[in-house]
Every structure is written in C-alpha cells, then in structure tokens.
Amino acid sequence: MGEIIVPPSLGGLTLFKYLIIFTFVIHLPFICSLMGSVLLSLGFGAFGKDQKNDTYLRLSKDLVDKTSVNLGVGILLGVLPLFTLIVMYLQLMYGARTMMSLQWLAVLGLSMVGIVFVYAYKNSFSKRDENFLVHFGIGKTAFGILALTYFVFLSNKTFILYPHNWAIVEYPIFQSFSSVNLTQFMHFMLLCIAFAGASMIFHFRLWANKEEQEENKDYYNFATKVGLYCVLVGTLLQPVVGIVDLYFLPEAAVSTVTSNLYIANVVWGMVICLSVLAALRYCGQPEKGVSTLMIFCITVLCAFMVANQLTVMVVVLISIGNIVAYLVKQTPGHITEKWIVALVFGSLALTLGSDFHTRNNSMKEHIQYLTEIAPKVVHVGNPADAGKKIYQEKCNICHTLDGTPGAAPSFLGIYGRKQIVVTNGEEREITADDEYIINSMMNPNDDVVKGFQAVMPPPNLSQEEMESVIAFMKTLKE
Ligand code: HEC
Incomplete structure (x- = not known):
C-alpha cells in the first residue's frame, strides 16, 4: 500500500482535488438520500406499527421503494465512486501506515454489505405483517452498517487534515473521535436528511405518476410535506454544525476562502429555508413561488464565488443550473418545490467546495514535509x-x-x-x-x-x- 503512483506535488494535489469533487458529486446525493430514506423509513415503520397508522406504514415502504435504490444502482452509484475515492485517497496518504490502508479497505467492504442489507430490507416488506421484528432488525442493521461505513470513511478523510501525524499515529481510529471528525459526521447525517427530503419532493410531487397522485391526493400531499420538513430541518441545522466545524479545524486548514465558503453555505441554507416556508405556505397553489428572489440570490452567490476564484464551483453550479432548467421545463407548476430540490443539490457544491478547500489547504502546508520525510517512511517504515x-x-x-x-x-x-x-x-x-x-x-x-x-x-x-x-x-x- 505504500507505493506512490502520483507524487505529492501541488499539481498532483490539484488534480486530485477536482477528481475527488467530481466523484463525490456522483456519490454523495446517492448515498445521502439512500441513508436518509432508510432512516426515515425505519422511523415511520416503527411509528406506524405503534399507532396502527396505515399512512405511516405506507410511507415507510414507499420511502425504500421509491427514494432508495435497487442493487445495480447501489453498486454503480454507491460503491464504485466510493472505490475510486478510496484509491485516490490512498494515493494522497501514501505516507500513512498500513492501518490507514486497512481502514480504507474496511470502508469498501462495509459499504457493500450495507447496500446488500438495504436490499434485503426492501424485500422484507412483503413479510412485514408476519414478522415485523425481523424486518425492522434488517432495516436497522442496514442503517447501522452504512452509518459505520461513513463514520470510518469520514475519519479517514479527517486524517488528511493532519499529514504530520501520518507516519507516527499508530491507531488512526482515535482520530475518529476528534471534534473535527464528529462535526463532519453530524454534517453528513444532516445532509442525509436534507437529501432524503429533496428526493421525497422529487418522487411524490415533481415526477409522481399523475393518475396515482390524483387518486391518493392526501397521501401524496402528506409525503411531500414530510419531504419539505426534512429539507427544512436538515438545512437549518447544517450551518450551525458548519460553524462549529470551522472553529475546530486545524489552523493550517483555514483560509479566507474557507471562511467565505462557510458564509456562503449559511446564506444558501437561508435561501433553502425561505423557499421551504414559501412552499408550505403556497401548498395547493402550484403556480406561485419565489423564483425571482431565488434567481437573484443564486446570482449573488455565484458572483461571490467567482470573486473567490473557485472556478470549479462555478462549473458545478452551472451544471446544476442546467439540471434545474431541465426540471423546470419538464413539468408545469410546483415552481417552489423545483427550486428546493435544485437548491439542496446546489448546497452540495458549496459543501464540497468548503470541505475540499480546507483539506487542500492543509495539504499544501505540509507538502514540503511530505516530500522530505514521507518517502523515507515508505521505505523503512x-x-x-x-x-x-x-x-x-x-x-x-x-x-x-x-x-x-x-x-x-x-x-x-x-x-x-x-x-x-x-x-x-x-x-x-x-x-x-x-x-x-x-x-x-x-x-x-x-x-x-x-x-x-x-x-x-x-x-x-x-x-x-x-x-x-x-x-x-x-x-x-x-
Ligand atoms: C563496545 C561497547 C559499545 C558499543 C557496542 C556501542 N557503544 Fe556507544 N558508547 C560506549 C561507551 C563506553 C560510551 C561512553 C564513552 C564515550 O562517550 O565514548 C559510549 C557512548 C555513546 C554515546 C554518547 C552517550 C552519551 O551519553 O553522551 C552514543 C550516542 C553512543 N555511544 C551510541 C552508540 C550506538 C548508536 C551504538 C550502536 C550502533 C553504540 N553506541 C555501540 C560503548 C559502546
């Protein structure tokens, strides 16, 4: 594991940064809505069973059927990008000890097992009435494994912030319980809730089968509302965690750009919350919305980012903008909801931007150390x-x-x-x-x-x- 394919130069680092952002853009929305949906499904399942509420029970099943995945998609969008990420990170951390490599490989194994369990959970709905405990147990295991996967994944990622420790830390697992990593994990869980909410809006409102939607109007409205509230909660708390994160980050990782990106995150979150409130207010009046305000806010934010010279973010945003434009064209009505989905995906670009900027920054600080000391470490342990x-x-x-x-x-x-x-x-x-x-x-x-x-x-x-x-x-x- 210690061999170097790409030497740790600034050029190599920049290349990695863009590749990692790109891979994450594919992976993160998928894994977040997967985990968020499983979590919500478990919640509604337990509640529905407890209160004998058929709507909750139905939503519990639909959450997994509609907003989670099938196995093929899971491997394609979940495990493969993750694998690529792991290979890339392993390269970045070539000075780290074998323990780190093992942890990265554990992530890969765990994620596959987790996805298989999600699939089993999905299939066990047919036997939910006969054997609720087994069904629920499988679901909980699926979520537990995926959460553990991400905990280890993020702690490995956090380790990147401390390159000077790579050669000496015996048990990187302890780094997992550092404040930086715990805030990262909370941030991720909130993203899961927000993304699950966004995909609920997507499936129950924007791309729902129109006849089915008409027939089950109350149910679909209820599901959309749950989605809206998930987005609201997931977004409201995110900047809070973000600021705490900023406070704990190692000094080398923080720059003006990082702080500005965090501010942009907060502003973006506020726009999302405003639009959720508008959507709740105008529920049933699909044509109404706050799109002019949104376009204005997004333009201001884009300008802000250009000023920060983060070209890659602008590229990501433009791509997201295109998806949004397509969405808006696809179906008439529900303008506000479309914006919400788009904004939640947009927040991805911002989150990734600030995240990688911090990591990249701290890497730069230590690149000299790496080229001088780490290569010897590779040879002699x-x-x-x-x-x-x-x-x-x-x-x-x-x-x-x-x-x-x-x-x-x-x-x-x-x-x-x-x-x-x-x-x-x-x-x-x-x-x-x-x-x-x-x-x-x-x-x-x-x-x-x-x-x-x-x-x-x-x-x-x-x-x-x-x-x-x-x-x-x-x-x-x-
Ligand atoms: C044959 C016995 C012997 C062997 C083998 C030996 N040393 Fe020494 N070493 C000494 C003696 C005696 C002194 C104290 C006298 C002096 O300073 O030369 C000493 C002193 C030292 C000092 C200075 C210690 C001080 O407290 O200031 C260092 C450093 C040192 N040795 C390193 C080594 C290393 C490294 C090795 C093995 C690669 C080694 N020695 C092998 C006998 C040995």
Missing part, C-alpha cells in the same frame, strides 16, 4: 522501529535501555540529557542533541562521557540509519 532494530543488532551489548549504566551510558533518557564529557582532556558540559549524538556515533572518541572508557567502536552507520537511531532514542523517555 517507522524510523523509530528501524532505529530499535539497529540498537538490538549493534549497540545493546554495551548500552542498556533501563537506565543502568554498564560499560556505557544507558540510552534511557539520553536525548536532550545534559552531561559532562571529556574533550581533548578538558571537561565540558554538553546537551545530547542531534549534532552531538551524530558526532558520538561517527567519532566516538571525540567526546568521552565522564566516568567511561573510550572503548566504543565506530558503528559505521549511514546518515539515514543514524537519524533512525535518534528517532528511537527520542522514544526512550525517563
């Missing part, structure tokens, strides 16, 4: 481990690690230790820093530690080997 090996082969006859001086001073606490040495017959005090230790290895007789004999043979180590010995010494704290 952890330098301290390599140093320990050298110690065991060549030094342990004389130097101990437990503090007891034998024929030679112990290595315990050696790094940074102050001591008296004899140089050319004169005593002087030194601090055991890199320079001193390296010289002690190259010319053991230059400085002889007071109280010891000059019997150390020069170990003939390469520069790299000496550095790993020092790395090992640094781990030996008293």
Whole structure:
C-alpha cells in the first residue's frame, strides 16, 4: 500500500482535488438520500406499527421503494465512486501506515454489505405483517452498517487534515473521535436528511405518476410535506454544525476562502429555508413561488464565488443550473418545490467546495514535509522501529535501555540529557542533541562521557540509519 503512483506535488494535489469533487458529486446525493430514506423509513415503520397508522406504514415502504435504490444502482452509484475515492485517497496518504490502508479497505467492504442489507430490507416488506421484528432488525442493521461505513470513511478523510501525524499515529481510529471528525459526521447525517427530503419532493410531487397522485391526493400531499420538513430541518441545522466545524479545524486548514465558503453555505441554507416556508405556505397553489428572489440570490452567490476564484464551483453550479432548467421545463407548476430540490443539490457544491478547500489547504502546508520525510517512511517504515532494530543488532551489548549504566551510558533518557564529557582532556558540559549524538556515533572518541572508557567502536552507520537511531532514542523517555 505504500507505493506512490502520483507524487505529492501541488499539481498532483490539484488534480486530485477536482477528481475527488467530481466523484463525490456522483456519490454523495446517492448515498445521502439512500441513508436518509432508510432512516426515515425505519422511523415511520416503527411509528406506524405503534399507532396502527396505515399512512405511516405506507410511507415507510414507499420511502425504500421509491427514494432508495435497487442493487445495480447501489453498486454503480454507491460503491464504485466510493472505490475510486478510496484509491485516490490512498494515493494522497501514501505516507500513512498500513492501518490507514486497512481502514480504507474496511470502508469498501462495509459499504457493500450495507447496500446488500438495504436490499434485503426492501424485500422484507412483503413479510412485514408476519414478522415485523425481523424486518425492522434488517432495516436497522442496514442503517447501522452504512452509518459505520461513513463514520470510518469520514475519519479517514479527517486524517488528511493532519499529514504530520501520518507516519507516527499508530491507531488512526482515535482520530475518529476528534471534534473535527464528529462535526463532519453530524454534517453528513444532516445532509442525509436534507437529501432524503429533496428526493421525497422529487418522487411524490415533481415526477409522481399523475393518475396515482390524483387518486391518493392526501397521501401524496402528506409525503411531500414530510419531504419539505426534512429539507427544512436538515438545512437549518447544517450551518450551525458548519460553524462549529470551522472553529475546530486545524489552523493550517483555514483560509479566507474557507471562511467565505462557510458564509456562503449559511446564506444558501437561508435561501433553502425561505423557499421551504414559501412552499408550505403556497401548498395547493402550484403556480406561485419565489423564483425571482431565488434567481437573484443564486446570482449573488455565484458572483461571490467567482470573486473567490473557485472556478470549479462555478462549473458545478452551472451544471446544476442546467439540471434545474431541465426540471423546470419538464413539468408545469410546483415552481417552489423545483427550486428546493435544485437548491439542496446546489448546497452540495458549496459543501464540497468548503470541505475540499480546507483539506487542500492543509495539504499544501505540509507538502514540503511530505516530500522530505514521507518517502523515507515508505521505505523503512517507522524510523523509530528501524532505529530499535539497529540498537538490538549493534549497540545493546554495551548500552542498556533501563537506565543502568554498564560499560556505557544507558540510552534511557539520553536525548536532550545534559552531561559532562571529556574533550581533548578538558571537561565540558554538553546537551545530547542531534549534532552531538551524530558526532558520538561517527567519532566516538571525540567526546568521552565522564566516568567511561573510550572503548566504543565506530558503528559505521549511514546518515539515514543514524537519524533512525535518534528517532528511537527520542522514544526512550525517563
Ligand atoms: C563496545 C561497547 C559499545 C558499543 C557496542 C556501542 N557503544 Fe556507544 N558508547 C560506549 C561507551 C563506553 C560510551 C561512553 C564513552 C564515550 O562517550 O565514548 C559510549 C557512548 C555513546 C554515546 C554518547 C552517550 C552519551 O551519553 O553522551 C552514543 C550516542 C553512543 N555511544 C551510541 C552508540 C550506538 C548508536 C551504538 C550502536 C550502533 C553504540 N553506541 C555501540 C560503548 C559502546
């Protein structure tokens, strides 16, 4: 896993950034509406069963039938882009330890199992009345696995923010419980609710079968309203989480552009909420809407982003704009709802933009570190481990690690230790820093530690080997 295909240059980084955004644009709406729908379906299923409410039970089934997926789509839009993302991230993180690679692979396995469970949940509706608990259990498992998948996925992504840790962190899993990652996860769950809401509006209002819609008017209106409320809740809370996220991000990750993008996110969210309120208000009057206001807001936001030189965002927005235009043309009426769907998808561009900007930023800060240190890490693994090996082969006859001086001073606490040495017959005090230790290895007789004999043979180590010995010494704290 440690091999490099694309070296970590700024050019490579930019390429990755655009590729990742592109892949995410395909993957995120899909996985969000999938997870959101399963969650809502479980909620309505449990409620419906509890209160013997047929509308809820029907919605529980429809949520999975209509707004979630079939297996083929799941693999095509869910797992494949995810796979591509993982390969790309693995490349970005080539300095990371094997543990990271395993975590990425776990994401892939979990996501497939999760999607299979969603499919099983979908099929178990035919037996819901006979065996509700099994049906519900399958659904909960499906959601649990997908949530876990995303938790691990996001924590791996968060790890990208801390490149200087890649070589030394033994258990990246702990990074998963950092504030940055928890806010990321909450952000994602809210996106799920918002996207599920948007796809409900889509399926029950915009692209619904007209005859069926007429026959079941009340039910379809109810489902649309649930969708509207989901969008409202998912959107209202998002900027809150976003701001908290901004606060916890590592300093290197934040720039003016990042902050501006977060502000744009908040403004965008407000526009969505306004339109949801309008939709609720004008329910039943499909021709009415607030499209002029929306066009104005979007134009202002686009201008804002151009000023931020985020060309890619504009490209994404223009593509989304095209989809919207198509939607608006497709069916007459329900203008407000169409805008809501479009805006929720638009928020994707903004979210991705701010997300990748932060990650990209922090990567840039560390690119120099990466090119200098990480390639060595790939070859020798952890330098301290390599140093320990050298110690065991060549030094342990004389130097101990437990503090007891034998024929030679112990290595315990050696790094940074102050001591008296004899140089050319004169005593002087030194601090055991890199320079001193390296010289002690190259010319053991230059400085002889007071109280010891000059019997150390020069170990003939390469520069790299000496550095790993020092790395090992640094781990030996008293
Ligand atoms: C034959 C015994 C012997 C072996 C083997 C040996 N050393 Fe030493 N080393 C000594 C003695 C004795 C001293 C103290 C006298 C001096 O400073 O030269 C010493 C001192 C040092 C010091 C300075 C310690 C201080 O407290 O300032 C360093 C660093 C060091 N050795 C590193 C190494 C490394 C690294 C290896 C293995 C690659 C090694 N030595 C192998 C005997 C040995």
